Amino acid sequence: MEEDDQQKATDLVHELVLRLLSQNPKTPNTHPDPNSPTFLKTLRYAHRILRSRLTPSVSPDSAAIAESLTRRLATQGKSSDALSFADLYTKFSSKTGPGSVNNKWSLLHLLKIVSEDRQSAANGLDSSLLLLPNLNLDDAVLGRGKKKDWSNNGGVLLVSKDPENLRDVAFREFVSLVKEESEVTEEVLVRDVLYACQGIDGKFVKFNSEIDGYAVVDYVKVPRATKTMVRMLSELGWLFRKVKCFISESMDRFPGEDVGTVGQAFCAALQDELSDYYKLLAVLEAQAMNPIPLVSESVSESNYLSLRRLLVWFAEPMVKMRLMAVLVDKCKVLRGGAMAGAIHLHAQHGDPLVHGFMMSLLRCVCSPLFEMVRSWVLEGELEDTFGEFFVVGQPVKVDLLWREGYKLHPGMLPSFISPSLAQRILRTGKSINFLRVCCDDHGWADAASEAAAASGTTTRRGGLGYGETDALEHLVTEAAKRIDKHLLDVLYKRYKFKEHCLAIKRYLLLGQGDFVQYLMDIVGPKLSEPANNISSFELAGFLEAAIRASNAQYDDRDMLDRLRVKMMPHGSGDRGWDVFSLEYEPRVPLDTVFTESVLSKYLRVFNFLWKLKRVEHALIGIWKTMKPNCITSNSFVKLQSSVKMQLLSALRRCQVLWNEMNHFVTNFQYYIMFEVLEVSWCNFSKEMEAAKDLDDLLAAHEKYLNSIVGKSLLGEQSQTISKSLFVLFELILRFRSHADRLYEGIYELQIRTKESGRERNKTQESSSWISEGRKAITQRAGEFLQSMSQDMDSIAKEYTTSLDAFLSLLPLQQSVDLKFLFFRLDFTEFYSRLHSKGKES
Amino acid sequence: MDKEAAETARESLELVFRMSNILDTGLDRHTLSVLIALCDLGINPEALAAVVKELRQESGTSLRS
Numbered sequence: 061m062e063e064d065d066q067q068k069a070t071d072l073v074h075e076l077v078l079r080l081l082s083q084n085p086k087t088p089n090t091h092p093d094p095n096s097p098t099f100l101k102t103l104r105y106a107h108r109i110l111r112s113r114l115t116p117s118v119s120p121d122s123a124a125i126a127e128s129l130t131r132r133l134a135t136q137g138k139s140s141d142a143l144s145f146a147d148l149y150t151k152f153s154s155k156t157g158p159g160s161v162n163n164k165w166s167l168l169h170l171l172k173i174v175s176e177d178r179q180s181a182a183n184g185l186d187s188s189l190l191l192l193p194n195l196n197l198d199d200a201v202l203g204r205g206k207k208k209d210w211s212n213n214g215g216v217l218l219v220s221k222d223p224e225n226l227r228d229v230a231f232r233e234f235v236s237l238v239k240e241e242s243e244v245t246e247e248v249l250v251r252d253v254l255y256a257c258q259g260i261d262g263k264f265v266k267f268n269s270e271i272d273g274y275a276v277v278d279y280v281k282v283p284r285a286t287k288t289m290v291r292m293l294s295e296l297g298w299l300f301r302k303v304k305c306f307i308s309e310s311m312d313r314f315p316g317e318d319v320g321t322v323g324q325a326f327c328a329a330l331q332d333e334l335s336d337y338y339k340l341l342a343v344l345e346a347q348a349m350n351p352i353p354l355v356s357e358s359v360s361e362s363n364y365l366s367l368r369r370l371l372v373w374f375a376e377p378m379v380k381m382r383l384m385a386v387l388v389d390k391c392k393v394l395r396g397g398a399m400a401g402a403i404h405l406h407a408q409h410g411d412p413l414v415h416g417f418m419m420s421l422l423r424c425v426c427s428p429l430f431e432m433v434r435s436w437v438l439e440g441e442l443e444d445t446f447g448e449f450f451v452v453g454q455p456v457k458v459d460l461l462w463r464e465g466y467k468l469h470p471g472m473l474p475s476f477i478s479p480s481l482a483q484r485i486l487r488t489g490k491s492i493n494f495l496r497v498c499c500d501d502h503g504w505a506d507a508a509s510e511a512a513a514a515s516g517t518t519t520r521r522g523g524l525g526y527g528e529t530d531a532l533e534h535l536v537t538e539a540a541k542r543i544d545k546h547l548l549d550v551l552y553k554r555y556k557f558k559e560h561c562l563a564i565k566r567y568l569l570l571g572q573g574d575f576v577q578y579l580m581d582i583v584g585p586k587l588s589e590p591a592n593n594i595s596s597f598e599l600a601g602f603l604e605a606a607i608r609a610s611n612a613q614y615d616d617r618d619m620l621d622r623l624r625v626k627m628m629p630h631g632s633g634d635r636g637w638d639v640f641s642l643e644y645e646p647r648v649p650l651d652t653v654f655t656e657s658v659l660s661k662y663l664r665v666f667n668f669l670w671k672l673k674r675v676e677h678a679l680i681g682i683w684k685t686m687k688p689n690c691i692t693s694n695s696f697v698k699l700q701s702s703v704k705m706q707l708l709s710a711l712r713r714c715q716v717l718w719n720e721m722n723h724f725v726t727n728f729q730y731y732i733m734f735e736v737l738e739v740s741w742c743n744f745s746k747e748m749e750a751a752k753d754l755d756d757l758l759a760a761h762e763k764y765l766n767s768i769v770g771k772s773l774l775g776e777q778s779q780t781i782s783k784s785l786f787v788l789f790e791l792i793l794r795f796r797s798h799a800d801r802l803y804e805g806i807y808e809l810q811i812r813t814k815e816s817g818r819e820r821n822k823t824q825e826s827s828s829w830i831s832e833g834r835k836a837i838t839q840r841a842g843e844f845l846q847s848m849s850q851d852m853d854s855i856a857k858e859y860t861t862s863l864d865a866f867l868s869l870l871p872l873q874q875s876v877d878l879k880f881l882f883f884r885l886d887f888t889e890f891y892s893r894l895h896s897k898g899k900e901s
Numbered sequence: 902m903d904k905e906a907a908e909t910a911r912e913s914l915e916l917v918f919r920m921s922n923i924l925d926t927g928l929d930r931h932t933l934s935v936l937i938a939l940c941d942l943g944i945n946p947e948a949l950a951a952v953v954k955e956l957r958q959e960s961g962t963s964l965r966s
Contacts, residue, residue, distance in 0.1 A: 076935045170936060
């Protein structure tokens with residue numbers, strides 16, 4: 061039986077091949093030779109196909125196949141054919157028993173496939189030429205495909221391993237279910253979704269303010285799954301509305317303060333993105349015109365759009381639109397640099413899509429900002445009409461331009477520019493402005509273009525962009541380097557900063573010894589008068605005289621002209637000493653360094669030094685009179701021994717006290733001049749050489765001045781010690797006047813005794829009253845000396861206690877240099893011993 | 902094969918032929934009868950369809966060449 065069937069099948073195949081080959085439409089009458097090699101080859105081929113043990117991919121259900129065929133005919137518009145086919149099929153299936161076709165489904169299936177093959181061939185789409193079978197894309201809508209295209213290529217058949225036809229049935233049921241459930245077709249919904257995505261209400265998909273989103277209207281019956289999908293898709297529309305709304309609002313408000321160029325750039329970038337989005341929508345809308353094929357239909361070659369396909373299409377725009385909506389939310393209240401910073405924070409994203417998107421967005425958004433940076437750094441222009449830049453300019457007087465003219469606005473500093481970089485940017489632009497306004501210099505333009513060339517960017521607009529922070533940093537560094545160097549050059553060479561500093565040191569800090577000495581000599585007597593008797597013009601004359609008399613006359617005239625006498629405001633009891641001071645007039649641009657506060661510090665230092673100098677001068681002046689010499693000592697011989705002893709002891713006390721004071725003042729002055737002024741100056745010079753920009757220079761100068769003030773005991777912390785120092789100075793000055801009086805008295809005494817001696821020689825007889833006169837002189841001298849030595853004693857006592865207080869405060873000071881001062885003052889440990897002795901007793 | 906059976910077979914073939922015409926398969930009666938016989942022998946219809954398609958093409962190409 062088996063062999064019989066086999067034989068029969070072979071014969072039938074032979075017959076079939078013969079029939080098929082002879083059926084060729086082009087040569088209907090030629091009968092192929094059954095023994096020709098072509099025929100044999102074809103036969104072998106047919107056998108090979110049949111032997112390939114294919115199993116049918118559908119379940120053996122003839123009714124289902126017939127149904128699908130009928131439906132296809134119906135959808136193709138051949139309803140009459142469909143009816144007659146159904147009729148034929150019922151008849152055919154009723155034929156049972158011997159003689160009828162046993163394997164009905166198999167035959168129907170065969171017919172169906174052959175007919176489909178022919179149809180697709182007639183449609184011009186020769187599917188056999190395609191290497192791969194068309195995947196039925198309507199599967200995306202209604203489930204996985206039930207059928208395979210029987211395309212083949214060179215005899216290779218595609219095999220489906222689905223032996224059952226159950227799925228087919230299931231799909232058919234599903235389709236009818238879908239049709240039953242939904243009143244609107246998917247095409248309509250797709251179109252509506254597309255409308256919704258442009259922010260327009262569709263026929264069935266409308267904006268629902270309750271749920272704040274687009275949804276299918278309630279009165280249309282659609283499956284829940286479809287509803288959900290529509291909502292998911294139309295989220296895009298919601299987001300789009302938000303973004304669009306922001307853009308139009310911002311554009312409407314544009315000339316106003318609160319949008320600004322960065323905001324505008326942001327809107328433009330969003331608009332660009334939206335135009336891409338519009339393009340996509342246009343393409344999709346064109347596709348939406350194509351009908352969606354049903355499950356059973358063959359694939360039409362044109363693309364069509366279903367909700368699911370839309371979901372795929374929208375995946376990327378959705379991400380972008382969501383980002384944009386988030387940014388819009390974030391940026392609503394932000395402006396300028398703050399806005400760029402906020403967007404930048406969102407750019408730190410791992411997803412390359414998001415990252416790339418944000419980068420392109422930021423490049424647009426930041427372009428105004430970078431433009432501002434560029435023109436600020438290279439041209440010093442603050443092109444910031446809307447207050448968006450992180451550098452803010454303030455209208456100030458010229459001398460405050462550097463310190464207060466421009467400030468960083470931390471709120472507008474985007475986070476991708478580090479604070480130090482911002483500081484450098486600020487300083488560079490500030491330097492340019494300083495050069496332009498204060499220094500009246502134009503050489504910076506060359507420096508700027510040189511910097512731009514060195515950093516590789518051009519000076520034209522739009523050379524920088526977001527993401528090129530390195531380039532920006534490079535540009536800023538180059539520009540800063542050159543412009544700061546140029547600025548310092550101008551300050552040093554043209555405005556002679558160093559020379560001025562030196563002049564200040566020489567005149568205000570009393571570095572020019574001969575000048576100070578001379579000035580003290582000629583001004584001194586005048587200053588002892590009450591302050592209101594002194595005219596500053598007179599003093600200016602003295603100053604001029606002092607300059608002419610000293611080496612200072614060889615100094616630059618420009619600097620000498622700046623040196624002025626200043627009378628401080630004075631009360632009724634003030635003496636000239638209290639109000640006299642020198643000042644140095646800094647002119648633009650040096651007043652940036654020598655500001656009011658700096659000058660007032662200099663003034664304090666000058667007053668202190670002047671006082672010190674005066675004390676020293678006083679001590680030296682007194683030394684002139686009290687220097688022990690033969691004349692004075694000879695004259696004492698004639699005095700009575702009691703008075704002589706008194707006189708000598710007073711003189712001796714005076715000498716001792718003077719020595720003590722001189723020791724103190726000399727050492728203190730040494731300390732001020734060499735340990736404080738010179739050392740500070742030396743450090744300052746070094747720092748001045750090393751300074752890279754004006755800020756460095758300012759800082760160095762500040763440090764210099766502060767170190768002088770601090771070490772000269774003028775600082776805040778050393779108020780008590782400076783008080784005791786001034787007490788010492790007062791005592792020394794008091795000592796001076798006492799000593800003066802003492803010596804005056806002594807001279808008077810001398811003269812009297814001489815006179816009396818001469819008279820005695822002339823008239824021997826009248827010695828009685830002379831001796832009486834001598835007695836009176838001696839008595840008066842005795843009284844005078846008594847009182848003087850008492851005063852001297854009290855001064856010495858006060859001085860000792862004050863010095864003790866001063867010395868005990870000295871080690872408490874922070875400065876190291878004061879330790880050396882203490883060491884010098886107490887070199888022999890005289891004072892410390894005295895101190896400990898005083899404690900013990 | 903009795904007469905009734907032959908009648909049924911003929912009618913069946915006729916029905917199949919008409920259906921085939923509606924579906925525009927382009928197969929004639931003889932070929933259809935061969936195919937019916939092959940189907941009855943239990944040969945996979947999909948393979949058969951493939952043969953039909955292939956050979957139609959084959960004949961076209963082979964004769965053209």
